[in-house]
Amino acid sequence: MPRTRSGSRRLLKWIGNVLLVLLLVWTLVPFYWMIVTSLKPDREIYGFEATLYPHQPTLVGYARVFTTTPFLKYVRNSAIIAGANTLASLLFGCLGAYALARLRFPGRALIARGLVVSYLVPPALLFIPLFAVLSVLRLIDTHQGLILTYFSFSVPFSTWLLMGYFHSVPLELEEAALVDGCGRLGTLFRIILPMSLPALAVVAFFAFTQSWNEFLYANVFVNSVEVRTITTGLTLFIVEDVFFWGPMMGAAFLSALPPLVVYLIFQRWVVKGLTLGAVKG
Amino acid sequence: MHGMHRRDVLKLAGAAGVAATGPWWRVGRSQAQRAKKLVFWHLPNFTPLADQLQKEQVYEFAAKHAGLKESEVEYAVVAGEQANAKLAASIEAGNPPDVIRLYESNVQFYGAQGHLIDLTDQVNKMRREPKGIFESSMAAVLYKGRALGVPLAVNPWPVHARLDLLEQAKVEYPKTWDEFIEVSKKIQSPPRLFAFGMCLGLVEDTTDNVMNLLWCYGGKMVESDNKTVVMNSAANVAGVKTIEAMFKTHKIIPQGAISWDNSGNNKAYQSRQAAFVMNPSSIYAYLDSNDKDLQKRTGLFPVPAGPKGTVNQIDTWSYGAFKKNPYPDIAKGLIEYFMQPANYDRIIQSTGGRWVPVYKRLFDSPFWREKPEFKHFINMAETGVPVSYAGSPTAAAGEVLNTHVIPKMIQRVLVDNWEAAKALEECDKRINEIYARHNKA
Numbered sequence: 001m002p003r004t005r006s007g008s009r010r011l012l013k014w015i016g017n018v019l020l021v022l023l024l025v026w027t028l029v030p031f032y033w034m035i036v037t038s039l040k041p042d043r044e045i046y047g048f049e050a051t052l053y054p055h056q057p058t059l060v061g062y063a064r065v066f067t068t069t070p071f072l073k074y075v076r077n078s079a080i081i082a083g084a085n086t087l088a089s090l091l092f093g094c095l096g097a098y099a100l101a102r103l104r105f106p107g108r109a110l111i112a113r114g115l116v117v118s119y120l121v122p123p124a125l126l127f128i129p130l131f132a133v134l135s136v137l138r139l140i141d142t143h144q145g146l147i148l149t150y151f152s153f154s155v156p157f158s159t160w161l162l163m164g165y166f167h168s169v170p171l172e173l174e175e176a177a178l179v180d181g182c183g184r185l186g187t188l189f190r191i192i193l194p195m196s197l198p199a200l201a202v203v204a205f206f207a208f209t210q211s212w213n214e215f216l217y218a219n220v221f222v223n224s225v226e227v228r229t230i231t232t233g234l235t236l237f238i239v240e241d242v243f244f245w246g247p248m249m250g251a252a253f254l255s256a257l258p259p260l261v262v263y264l265i266f267q268r269w270v271v272k273g274l275t276l277g278a279v280k281g
Numbered sequence: 282m283h284g285m286h287r288r289d290v291l292k293l294a295g296a297a298g299v300a301a302t303g304p305w306w307r308v309g310r311s312q313a314q315r316a317k318k319l320v321f322w323h324l325p326n327f328t329p330l331a332d333q334l335q336k337e338q339v340y341e342f343a344a345k346h347a348g349l350k351e352s353e354v355e356y357a358v359v360a361g362e363q364a365n366a367k368l369a370a371s372i373e374a375g376n377p378p379d380v381i382r383l384y385e386s387n388v389q390f391y392g393a394q395g396h397l398i399d400l401t402d403q404v405n406k407m408r409r410e411p412k413g414i415f416e417s418s419m420a421a422v423l424y425k426g427r428a429l430g431v432p433l434a435v436n437p438w439p440v441h442a443r444l445d446l447l448e449q450a451k452v453e454y455p456k457t458w459d460e461f462i463e464v465s466k467k468i469q470s471p472p473r474l475f476a477f478g479m480c481l482g483l484v485e486d487t488t489d490n491v492m493n494l495l496w497c498y499g500g501k502m503v504e505s506d507n508k509t510v511v512m513n514s515a516a517n518v519a520g521v522k523t524i525e526a527m528f529k530t531h532k533i534i535p536q537g538a539i540s541w542d543n544s545g546n547n548k549a550y551q552s553r554q555a556a557f558v559m560n561p562s563s564i565y566a567y568l569d570s571n572d573k574d575l576q577k578r579t580g581l582f583p584v585p586a587g588p589k590g591t592v593n594q595i596d597t598w599s600y601g602a603f604k605k606n607p608y609p610d611i612a613k614g615l616i617e618y619f620m621q622p623a624n625y626d627r628i629i630q631s632t633g634g635r636w637v638p639v640y641k642r643l644f645d646s647p648f649w650r651e652k653p654e655f656k657h658f659i660n661m662a663e664t665g666v667p668v669s670y671a672g673s674p675t676a677a678a679g680e681v682l683n684t685h686v687i688p689k690m691i692q693r694v695l696v697d698n699w700e701a702a703k704a705l706e707e708c709d710k711r712i713n714e715i716y717a718r719h720n721k722a
Contacts, residue, residue: 042551042571042572043572046548046551046552046553047552048472048473048552048553048554068329127366127370128369128370128373128374131370131371131373131374131376132373132374132375134374135374135375135376140376141355141357216366219360219363219366219367220366220367220370220371223320223322223355223357223359224355224357225358232360232363235360235362235363236325236358236360238360238361238362239325239326239327239361239563240327240361240561240563241486241543241544241547241560241563242327242544242547242563242564242567243544243548
C-alpha cells in the first residue's frame with residue numbers, strides 16, 4: 001500500500017528527532033564526563049572499570065582547584081580579556097561594518113575580502129610574528145597585549161558578520177533618517193543598530209567565547225599569574241607525564257560555565273541572528 | 282544636511298582607536314623596565330613545596346646577591362607540556378627567558394644554534410665538590426667540549442614493580458628478561474591486571490622503553506661518533522623479537538599499549554592495572570603524595586639483564602641561560618646559587634625522589650640511604666646512558682625522539698605484522714637521514 005503524505009512526514013519527523021537526540025548525546029556526553037570525573041576520587045578515575053557516575057563522590061578535586069592554584073585570578077583575567085575584546089569587537093565591528101556596507105571609498109572591496117582572508121589565517125602561523133610585534137610594543141605578559149592579539153580574529157569576524165547583516169537593513173529607512181536630519185553616526189546608532197540586535201548578540205557571543213577559550217596566544221604571550229587565563233591555567237594540572245584529572249576536570253567544568261551562561265542569556269537572539277544573517281546577507 | 286559624514290565617521294573611529302589604545306602606551310613605558318629584569322621560567326615540580334623553595338631561592342638570590350628589587354625579577358610558571366612552543370616563539374622574537382630548565386637534547390639543540398651561554402666554569406666548580414658529580418650527566422650538556430648547560434638532575438628510569446604481587450606469587454624480582462616473561466605470566470590476571478605496562482604508542486616514552494630493552498640485547502641506535510647509525514643490527518632484531526613475543530605470544534603487555542600517550546604507563550601502574558613499568562620516578566613521586574598504600578607496595582629496580590647484561594637509562598635535566606640577556610652574570614649567578622649543595626639538596630629532597638642529585642655526596646644523606654627503594658639509584662645514576670646511546674643527546678637524537686621514528690618501527694612489527702628486520706631497516710634509513718642532515722648542517 002502506498003505510504004500517505006502525512007505518514008511520510010511523520011517518518012521524516014521521527015528520523016529528525018532521532019538524529020537530534022543522537023547529536024544531543026554527542027554534545028552532552030563530554031560535558032557529563034567532565035562533571036562526573038571532577039567528582040570522582042583518584043582511585044575511581046584510574047580504576048579498571050569506567051564508572052558512569054561517581055560511586056564515592058568527592059569535592060577534593062574542586063578543593064584542590066581553589067587551594068593549590070590561583071583559579072579565581074585566572075577567572076578574573078579571562079573575564080577582563082574576553083569582556084574587553086567583546087566590547088572592542090562590537091565597537092570596531094559596527095563602525096567598520098557600517099563603513100564597508102554603506103560608504104563608498106577606494107579599496108572597499110579589497111578591505112572586505114581582506115577581512116575574510118585575515119580571519120582564515122591559522123593562529124599557528126601567526127603566533128611567532130605576533131610575539132615579535134608584542135615584544136617590540138612591550139606588551140608581552142599584559143592584558144592589553146592579549147586583547148590586542150585577539151582583535152586579530154574577533155574584529156574581522158565581527159565586521160564581516162555585521163556587514164552582511166547591515167546590508168539586509170532597508171536603505172530607505174536610513175535615507176529617511178538622513179532626510180530628517182540624522183547624521184551618519186546617528187543613523188548607525190538610532191536606526192541600524194536597534195534593528196541589528198540579533199546580529200550584535202551573535203557577535204558578542206562569538207567574540208566572548210573565542211576569547212574565553214583561546215589557548216595558543218594566551219600560552220605563548222603570557223608568563224605571570226597576574227595575567228594568566230583559565231585555559232592556560234588548566235595545563236598546570238599536567239606535571240611531566242602525570243595528569244591530575246580530578247582538579248583539571250573540575251576547573252574545566254567551572255571554566256565552561258561563563259560561556260554557557262552568556263549563551264543562555266543571548267540564546268534567542270543568537271539563533272535569530274544566525275538564521276537572519278544566513279538568508280538575508 | 283546636519284550630522285556627520287563619512288570623513289567624520291572615520292575621524293571618530295580613529296579617535297576611538299587612539300582612546301582605546303591609550304592605556305597601552307603607559308604599559309609600554311612600564312614594560313620598558315622588563316628588559317632589565319631577571320626572568321626565570323619555572324617548570325612545575327610534583328610537589329608544591331619544591332616549587333615554593335625554588336621560587337624563594339630565585340628571590341633570595343636576586344635580593345641578596347644581585348641587588349635586584351622584587352619588581353626586577355620575573356618568576357614565571359610555565360607548564361612543561363607547553364614550554365617548547367613558548368620558548369621557540371620567545372627566542373624567535375629575541376626575548377627568551379634568562380634562565381630555564383631544559384630537557385636533555387634541548388641543551389645541544391639550542392646550543393648548536395648559538396643561543397646558550399657557556400657555563401663551563403660553573404660545571405667545573407661543581408665537579409670540584411667532594412666526590413664530584415655523576416659524569417654520566419655530562420653527555421647532555423657538552424657541546425664541542427664546552428658545557429652549555431648545568432646538569433641539575435640525573436634521573437634513572439627504574440622498573441616500578443609491585444612487590445605485593447611478587448610476594449603473593451612467591452617469586453623474586455626477575456634478573457633477566459627471560460625470567461621477566463616467566464614471572465609476568467605468573468603474576469598477571471588479564472584483563473584486570475597485565476604484567477608489563479610497556480609504552481608502545483607513538484610517543485617519546487616508547488622510544489625510551491624500546492631502546493632500553495634493545496641495549497640489554499647489545500643493540501643501540503648510533504655509535505659514539507654521533508654519525509654511524511646502527512639500528513639495523515642483529516642485536517636489535519633479537520630485542521625487537523623479544524618485545525614482539527611479549528606482546529603477541531606471551532600477552533604480558535596490554536593490547537591497548539599501542540595507543541598510549543606518555544602518561545599511559547603511569548596510568549596503568551597508578552590504577553593497579555600493570556605490575557611492572559619502566560619510567561622515571563615521576564610515578565613514585567606521584568604515589569608519594571597521592572597513594573601511599575600503593576607506594577608501600579612498590580619497589581624500584583634496575584631493568585632485567587639481556588644477553589649483554591643490564592643497561593639502565595638516565596635522562597638529564599639541565600639549567601640553561603640564554604645569551605639575549607642584559608645581565609648574563611646574574612643569570613650565571615642564579616644557576617650557581619641553585620647548585621650550591623645546601624640550596625640544591627633542599628629542592629631535590631622536597632621532590633620526594635623525583636629528582637636525583639647530580640652531586641654524588643648527596644647520596645650520603647639519610648633521605649637516599651634509608652629508603653630501600655632508592656638503593657639502586659646511585660649505581661643507575663653512575664652507569665646509566667641517555668636514550669641516544671651510544672651517541673650523545675644531540676639535536677639529531679632529539680629529532681629522532683620527537684618524530685617517533687622508533688615507535689613507528691615497533692608498531693610496524695606489532696600492528697602491521699612486519700618482520701623485525703624489515704622494520705629496523707626502514708627505521709635505520711630514516712634515522713640515517715636525520716643524522717646526515719644535522720651533521721651536514
